[in-house]
Amino acid sequence: MTPAPPERRDRSVLRLADLVPVGTLGLRSRRMRAVLSALGIAIGIASIVAVLGITRSSQSNLLSQINQLGTNLLTVSSGQNPSGGESELPTTASDMLRTVPNVLSVAPTSQLADTFVYRNDKVPAPQTSGLAVRAADESLLSTLDGGVAVGRFLDPTAYPVVVLGHDAANTLGINQVGPDSRVWLGGHWFTVAGILKPFSFAPEVDRSALVSFPTATKLLRYSGHPSRIYVRADENHVAQVSALLAPTANPESPSRVKVSRPSDALTAQLAVKESGSSLFLGLGAIALLVGAIGIANVMVISVLERRTEIGLRRALGATRLHICMQFLTESLVMSSLGGASGLVIGSIVTAAMAYQRGWSVLIPAESLWGGLGVAVVAGVLAGLYPAVRASRLPPTDALRTA
Structure with a gap:
């Protein structure tokens, strides 16, 4: 079975x-x-x-x-002086730099020594808030590719008008321009004509009050020496232009001239x-x-x-x-x-x-x-x-x- x-x-x-x-x-x-x-x-x-x-x-x-502002912006300076300000460059530096091949534009500026800006004449002199006073002209905006947020930029006149950088305006508490907006600058009342937009590549301009060269000469004892020069070079020749700036700006002492590219910081x-x-x-x-x-x-x-x-x-x-x-x-x-x-x-x-x-x-x-x-x-x-x-x-x- x-x-x-x-x-x-x-x-x-x-x-x-x-x-x-x-x-x-x-x-x-x-x-x-x-x-x-x-x-x-x-x-x-x-x-x-x-x-x-x-x-x-x-x-x-x-x-x-970086793409908007470009990598072809160069700055020429001579370091700091013993008082902490910017050392002077030769009076011929700006004109000489314009002769360098492949240089598109040149914008000279000068930090005025022992000159500061205050909200009014009652502020104690030592309370500068770290704001500088610079002489500049209309070439600054085009060279830095900047703009004016409020008002207008400087005219080539000797009138006591000032244009404030973005940070300077915020520090002084000024957001309007016109006859009613004034600052105490170098022992004189200056009318605020404009407020600039921020400069990513030039923070020193943001913390400055700008006056024209004729105004600086007439009222603020400007000697004619620039202290910082902005140079816009051709994109394809930045390295070559950078190598020529120091000996051109100060042929007698090129080693005292510093050339930098602000885009390197970003x-x-x-x-x-x-x-x-x-x-x-x-x-x-x-x-x-x-x-x-x-x-x-x-x-x-x-x-x-x-x-x-x-x-x-x-x-x-x-x-x-x-x-x-x-x-x-x-x-x-x-x-x-x-x-x-x-x-x-x-x-x-x-x-x-x-x-x-x-x-x-x-x-x-x-x-x-x-x-x-x-x-x-x-x-x-x-x-x-x-x-x-x-x-x-x-x-x-x-x-x-x-």
Whole structure:
């Protein structure tokens, strides 16, 4: 007699549609703990996105300024004198610089020694607020590619009128021009004729009160020596022009002449911002690591707390793979929610900072999908050990501890 074949048992199957509800059971039953665990991932991803977004937006703004103002602006000066002001250049320096090949424009200025500007004649003389008085002419605006915010620029006359730089006007509390707007300058009342827009490449002009050369000669004892000259050179010959400026401005002592390019300062700012962003990215990575460790810790505790559930599911037919996938899904969902929240928070911080500073909002695409990808990988790594540990738990031992 042929023995009956052994009874065939159906293999247990965990459908994908059942994986998410089963895998999120622990999250739904312990919501506060899940939120706090995902918070570490959210902070790390938000830090990374915000740092990259703010850095990219700031760099875009600096590059826009450089492209707008150009890299062909050069300044010629002779350092500082013992009193802290600008040393004088020869009286012929401006005319000589105009003869240099590939020089497009020249704008001489002179910081007037021992001459300061005050809101009125009652202000004590030592309280200068760090504002200087400079003599200039109409070539300054065209050479610096600047503009007047309010009023007009200087006329080549000897009338006692003054044009204030942007920072100087703010310091003096003046935002209007006309006969009623006056300042006390060099022992005389001067009418404010205009207020300039900010100069990114010439901050010394922003903190100055400008008068015409005839006015400076007549009322302020101007000697005719410039102290700082702005030179706009041809874009394709900046290096050659820069090499000729010092010996041309002061043939007798070219070593005393300093030639600089203001755009180099903004370029240096780009390098500083890039190096600073690396530090903050490292801090964001540390926060992300702490968040991943927090998720791993929570998952280990969850396995210990749910031993009865694991044993019951194994007794009902769930395989080790099903248990492993359940806890791995829980860790993955937790980290993904934290990563998505971090993307939103980081984007909001970037947009708020850009709006406050007047920048264009630029968030690198790689920081968005890369941040979410890092969060997913962190969730997998954090949940792998607890998931494997849960899958290896014998059902009899799990039920015995119930």
